[in-house]
Amino acid sequence: MGMEAFLVFVVAAFLLSLLFVLLGMLLSHGRRKRTKVLTFECGQKPFEWRTLQFPVQYFPYLLIYVVYAVVAVLVLVSLFYVFEVPDALMRVTVFLAILAFSSIFASMNLKRLIQRI
Numbered sequence: 001m002g003m004e005a006f007l008v009f010v011v012a013a014f015l016l017s018l019l020f021v022l023l024g025m026l027l028s029h030g031r032r033k034r035t036k037v038l039t040f041e042c043g044q045k046p047f048e049w050r051t052l053q054f055p056v057q058y059f060p061y062l063l064i065y066v067v068y069a070v071v072a073v074l075v076l077v078s079l080f081y082v083f084e085v086p087d088a089l090m091r092v093t094v095f096l097a098i099l100a101f102s103s104i105f106a107s108m109n110l111k112r113l114i115q116r117i
Helices: 002-027 056-084 086-108
Strands: none
Touching: 056 086
């Protein structure tokens, strides 16, 4: 019963996302405006020579976000592990403490990271 429900969920999510993409393509205008594709520079007029759409100075923040997402997945998996094997609580606690201290260290040193690549 569980596997069939999961497969139905995956197929429904795929079909709904495909439907929304197709609806967006059908209902949108075919012509793109110049102001729509310009890079947003915090309320200022963007530089004309700039061709990147992604501001590279925010790249370290993106890395921190990805690290926190991985940490969240690891915490979830470790909680399931603790529920299955109750004797592993101390190992999981030490693991999560190391993750917490390393993330605190990384956030304290975020200003020292190079802002431009």
